Amino acid sequence: MIDHEKIMYDCIKLAAKGIGTVSPNPLVGCIIVKGNKKIGQGYHQKFGEAHAEVNAINDAKKRIKSLKGAGLFVNLEPCSHTGKTPPCVDLIIEEGIGVVYIGTKDTNPLVNGKGIQKLKKAGIKVFSGILGDHCKEINKTFFFANKHKRPYITLKFAQSIDGFIALNNFKSKWLTSINTRKIAHNIRAFNDAILIGSNTLKTDNPILDCRLSNNKNNPDIIILSGKSPINYKARLFSVQNRSVYIYSIKTNKDNLVRENVKIKFIKSVNGMINLRIILRDLYKEGINSILVEGGSYTLSQFFKQELFEEIYVMIAPKIFGKGISSFSDFHINSINSMNDLILHDFFSSGNDIIINYKKYR
C-alpha cells in the first residue's frame, strides 16, 4: 500500500528546493510510483526551465522503459496551456500515466481545473486535494499575487518588549539574538524581494541578504525613496545576482547606470507615495512576495493602507522605556476588536519570542 499523504509531503519538500529561483512561477515537486515503489522524482528548478512533471518523468525513464499505468504525484495541478514550456498534461497522457494525485488546483485562470479535465477525458484517474492545505500554503504568495495582481506582503520588525524598534540615538543595532536573526534570514529567503524606506538605507546601511540562512538566493531589493538622496555606495548594492528597484519621487533620476538597478519615477500626492501603483508595477516585474523590513514610517504606510497579509514581530527580552515605535506614523482613536489581527503562530528563540499574525479578514 502506498501512503498518499507521505508521498505528497515529499513532493512539497522537493518543491521547496525551488525557493528563490522559480518565482514568479510556483513551487512544484513531482514523484512517480509504480507497483508501490518510487521510480522517479523531480522539481521545478528555475523560472523558464522544465516543469517538475517533466523532470520527474525523465528521471523515472532512466530506471524504467514504460510509464504505462504508473502513478504521478504533484503538489499543484499540471498545466494544460503552452507557456514557456509545452503543457505537462499532454506529456502525462502521452507517457500512459494511469493515476494522477494532485495536492491543489492551480487558480491561474489559464489552468484552474482545465488540466484535471483534460487528464480525466484521456481516461486517467485523478485524485485531488491530498494535503490540500499544505499545498496551498507553500504557494500562497503565487496564488495571492495572481489573484490580486500585486505581491503578497509581510511586515517584519524586531522590537523591545515595550514596542521600540530602535533607541532614539540608534545605538541599538541587533536587538535580537543570532538565532533569531537566522530565523529572520530564513523568512527573507521565502520572499521575492525585501522593501525598505530610504531613511532606513541611510541610518542602518543594511546588507539585506540571507547570509545566515541555508538558502543563499538573496531576494531582490526595493527602496522607496523620499527626499533623502540614495547613497549608491551603500552596502546592499554590493550584493551580486539580484535586482534593486528604486521608486523615487524626485524627477532627477541621478545619472547612475548599473545593470541591476532600476530607478523609477513616481508621483506623490502631498508627499505621500501611492503604494498600490508601485505594487502593481512590481507584480508586472515578476515580484510575487515582499518582506517589508522598515523603518517605522514605511511600516506605517503599509499598515495604514491595509496593504499587508502577515506580520512577523520579533520581541527581544528588553525594556527600552523610550525609543522609536514600530508604527510611529500611524494612530487610532479608539479600539475596535473588528480589526484585530489573527494570531497565527508563535515560538521562542532563546529569550526572544517570534509572533506571526495574519490580517483580519
Add this chain to the structure above:
Amino acid sequence: MIDHEKIMYDCIKLAAKGIGTVSPNPLVGCIIVKGNKKIGQGYHQKFGEAHAEVNAINDAKKRIKSLKGAGLFVNLEPCSHTGKTPPCVDLIIEEGIGVVYIGTKDTNPLVNGKGIQKLKKAGIKVFSGILGDHCKEINKTFFFANKHKRPYITLKFAQSIDGFIALNNFKSKWLTSINTRKIAHNIRAFNDAILIGSNTLKTDNPILDCRLSNNKNNPDIIILSGKSPINYKARLFSVQNRSVYIYSIKTNKDNLVRENVKIKFIKSVNGMINLRIILRDLYKEGINSILVEGGSYTLSQFFKQELFEEIYVMIAPKIFGKGISSFSDFHINSINSMNDLILHDFFSSGNDIIINYKKYR
C-alpha cells in the same frame, strides 16, 4: 508500591487550596499513608490556625487508631519551633510516624533543617527533595520575602503589539479578551496585594478584584499616592474583606476613618518615593507578594529601581501607532544583553499572547 512523586504532587494540590488565606504563612499540604494506602490528608487553611500536618493526622485518626509506622508526605519541612501553634515535629514523633517524605527544606532560619534533624534523632526515616523544584515554586514568594525582608514583586500590564498600555485619549479599556482577563485575575489571586499609583486610581477607577478567577479571596490593595488626592468613593474601596494601604507623600492624612484603610505618610526626595522603605513596611504588615498593575509611571519606578522578580505582559493583537508606553518614565541609552530578561513561559489565549519573564540574575 507507592508513587512518591504522585503523592507529593497531591500534597502540592492540597497546599494550593490555601492560596489567598494563609499568607504570610507558607502553602502546605500533607498526606498520610499506611500499607501503601492513603489514610488521611490535610492542608494549612488559614493564617494562625492549624498546620497541614495537624489536620492530616487528625483526619487519619478518624479512620485508624494508631499511626505507628505510617508514612507522612508534606511539601515543606515540618516546623520545629513554637509559633502560633506547637511544633509539628513533636506531634509527628509522638504519633509514632515511621517515615517522613519532604518536598523542600524550610529556609526560615528558625527551621532550616532543624525539623529534619529532630525527626532523624527520634529514629524516623526522612527523605527530602521529592519534587523539590515544584515545592520551591509554590512557596517562592514565602521563601523570597523571608530571605529579603520585602515582598516578591511581579509587574503586570496589558499592551498593544507596539507596546502601548492605553491610547492617549484613554479610550482603550480592556485591551485583551475576556479569557485573558480571567488569566489576569488568576495571577492576582496568587498575590497578597495589588499595587497601583494614584493616577491609575483616578483615570481607570479599577475594582482590582478576582471576580473572574476561581479563587474569590481578593488581595489587599496598595496605593502609592503622589500629589493627586485619593477619591475615597472609588470602586476599589467598596470591595469587602481586604485591607487598603495608602502611602502618601502629603502630610494631611485626610480625615478618613475606615477600619480597613491604613494611610501612611512617607517622605519623598525630589518628588520620588523610596520604594524600599515602603516594601519593608509592607513585609512587616505580612505582605509577601505584590502584583504591580501600573500605570506607566509606577511600573517605571519599580523597573528603574530593579525592584521586581517577574513580569507578565499580555499582548492584544492590535497596533495603536501612538499611545502611552508601558514604561514611559524610564529610558536606556544603549542596549546591553547583560540585563536582558529571562523568558520563563509564554502561551496564547485566543489571539492574545501572554509572556512571563523573570529578572536577570
